[in-house]
Amino acid sequence: MFWLHLRNELWKLFGKKRTYIGFGMFLLAQNAMLLAFRFTRWQQDLERLLEGNGYLAREFISALTVAVIMLIPQILLLMPLYTTLVGGDLVAKEAEDGTLRMILSRPISRLRLLTVKWLAGALFALSLVLVLGATAVLCARLWFPWKGMFVFAPGQAFAVLSSEAGLQRYLLAHVFLGMNAVTMLSLAFLFSCFNMKPAAATILALSYLFVNLVLESIPFFDRYEVWLLPHHFRCWLRVFDSPIPWWEILQSQLVLLGANATAFILGAVGFQVRDFKT
Amino acid sequence: MTAAIELHHVTKRFGRRTAVEDLTLTVPIGEVFGLLGHNGAGKSTAIGMMLGQVWPTAGQVRIHGWDVATQRTRALARVGAIFETPAFYEYLSGLRNLEIFSSYTAPVSQRRLAEVLDWVGLTGREHSAVRTYSHGMRARLALAQALLPHPDLLILDEPGEGLDPEGVHELRQMLQRLHRELGLTLLISSHQLGEMEQLCTRIAVLRQGRKVFEGPWDRVQWAEGPIRLEARPFERAVAGLQAVGLVLEAGRDAEGGWVRPAPGITPDQLARWIVEAGFDLLELRRPRQTLEQFYLSLMRPDPQSDSRSDSREVTRRPAAT
Incomplete structure (x- = not known):
């Protein structure tokens, strides 16, 4: 029955057009960035950076290098947007539409229902990250050859790798990117379990992330950065x-x-004590 | 035998507002039970508590003997529910919606799905997205999702709202068929008193969160009170009835003669005495009141008694004629 319920949630989730907005937007953004990289000074700046460090630029301006360049801003901005959009919908949209009341007249425990909803959301977040990585x-x-990999994120990463090692690290990075995506989804899911509109749940989760980013940029909070989510989100670059x-x-x-578990438990408690009425 | 639904001293408060207060209610198995009351009387809250969607502040709700709060999966295993505005996944087909909703009770076979679709008359449209369905088709889909898990009990919250007269008629016939052919117990909350009168075998009326009446409808509609009597000669017949103690008082009004029988005296006994005494019996009938008349009489403020604390088995108000 658990798998049947999970299948239901996946049907519901992937049957909606808005679920695919994220996939579509990633493709658009990636192509826009590719064009920008190819036809602006962006590529030349990177070549100068490589040559300034004693590397042959033509050996490292590759598909893998450009893929990571495209991933960095998308993971920071677009991925949270689309995962929280779906996470905020998971419970709140069903409550708003009235379908949740129909489900709750059935002999299914609220915890079971929440668990399958969260799992479906997590599968969506993982698939989004995988598609993002693959399309990138x-x-x-x-546009670019399959050669060595160069990764540069100011203050966070500087690496020069062979294409084989680069691909391995690129694949490994997606494991941790997946965790980032699931964490953002869980945050939106937490708010979604309370009595609020889906958009409010999405906005609250995004606000939490942005407040963390703002705090992180204030020098006073340097010593507290381990308490802020973006610090841990960046571990994929490591x-x-x-x-x-x-x-x-x-x-x-x-x-x-821990953040995922806390979000799920708080959401489950909020959902458990809620009354559902038209 | 265990009742289909039992509410024991159930109270629900939302903050300072009391939606349902000390409600005790029993829906026997096999009945068509009508839950009546104005908007805000607490009907939907009571139904929400029956279905485990609303947590009672106090009291206990049992379905088929199982506590809904602590044994939810067992309590709701044989229950189907339909709400005022049935909600579906608009972007999915009717069939997919049915598969989803029914799976929360138990997986159903394709044969059962086809059977229920046929039953509600949706065969041929099951693969269309629900957003293309008319209001009536949605109502039928709602009924289908409620029937799929072979329920013993159907709970319907304002099921006819928004339907045109034909749709209401169709729904009533379908519910009567369900009760008659499948023996389902039905609990229906509705404002459509005319429909409820034709459907229900037992009713309960809520006012401001409290029950003001619960009882079998057939005992209510043939209300206690004056009996219409036309006998010839009327005065002599009435005098005779009073002399033998069968009638307490009698009189005539615009509609004709009436008598108030002594306690425990039935119209049959009056008829037998009149005929045996040699009078001509032209008419003897207990006036029937409509559900609307009865309902409005309960809703009218009664200065003589505080009806909020008066939960009677059968009304003692005189029937309107």
């Missing part, structure tokens, strides 16, 4: 370090796992 590298490959700082990555993953 495929689109980049259309996989490009050599050697990979596994302990730091594990710590961040545990923090994100």
Whole structure:
């Protein structure tokens, strides 16, 4: 029955057109960025940076390099937007439409219902990240050769890797990107479990992220950055370090796992005590 | 035998507002039970508590003997529900909606799906998206989703709202058929008193969150009170009835003669005495009141008694004629 309920949630989720907005927007954004990279000074700036550090630019301006360049802003801005959009809908939209009341007249426990909803949402978040990663590298490959990988994120990562090592790290990074996406979805899901509109749940979750980003940019909060989510969200970039700082990555993953569990438990408590009435 | 639904001293407060107060209600198995009351009387809250959607502040709700709060899955295992505005996943087909909703009770076979679709007359449209359905088709789909898990009990909250007269008629016939052919217990909350009168075998009336009446409808509609009597000669017949103690008082009004029988005396006994005494009996009938008349009489403020604390088995108000 659990799998049947999960299948239902996936039908509901992937039957909606708005679920696909994120996938479509990622494709659009990636192509826009590719054009910008190819036809503006962006590519030349990167080449100068590489050559300034003693590397041959033509060996590292590759599909993998450009894919990561495209991922960084999309993961920071677009991914939270589309995961919270779906996360905010998971419970609140059904409550608003009245279908939740129909389900709750059935012999299913509220906890079971929430669990399958969250799982379906998590599967959506993971699929979004996988599609994002795959399309980024495929689109980049259309314009750029398959060569070595160069990763540069100011203050966070600087790595030069062979294409094989680069691909491995790129794939590994998606495991942690997946965790980021699920965490943002869980935040929106938490708010969605309370009596509010779906848009309000999405906005609250995004606000939480943006407040974290603002706090992080204030020097006073440097010493408290481990308490802020974006610090842990960036651990996907650490996989490009050599050697990979596994302990730091594990710590961040545990923090994100804790954030997910807390969001789910708080949401479940709120949902459990709620009255559902027209 | 365990009742289909039992509410024991159930109270529900939303903040300072009391939606339902000390409600005790029993819906026996096999009845068509009408839950009546004005808007805001507490009907939907009471139904919400029966279905485990609203948590009671106090009291206990049982369905088929199972506590809804603590044994929800067992209590609701054989229950189907239909709400005032049935909500569906508009972007999915009717069939997919049915599969989704029914799976929360138990998986159903394609054969059962086809059977129920046929029953409600949606065969041929099951693959269309629900957003293309008319209001009447949605009502039928709502009935289908309620019937799929083979329920013993159907709970309907304002099921006829928004339907045209034909739709209301169709729905009534379908519910009567369900009761007659499948033996389902029905609990229906509605404002359509004419429809309820034709459907219900038992009713309860709520006013401001409290029950003001619960009882079988057939005992209510043939209300206690004056009996219409036309006998020849009227005065002599009445005098005779009074002399033998069968009648307490009698009189005539614009509609004709009436008598008030002594306690425990039935119209049959009066008829037998009149005929045996050699009078001509032209008419003897207990006036029938409509559900609307009865309902409005309950809703009228009664300065003689505080009806909020008066939960009677059968009304003692005289029937309107």
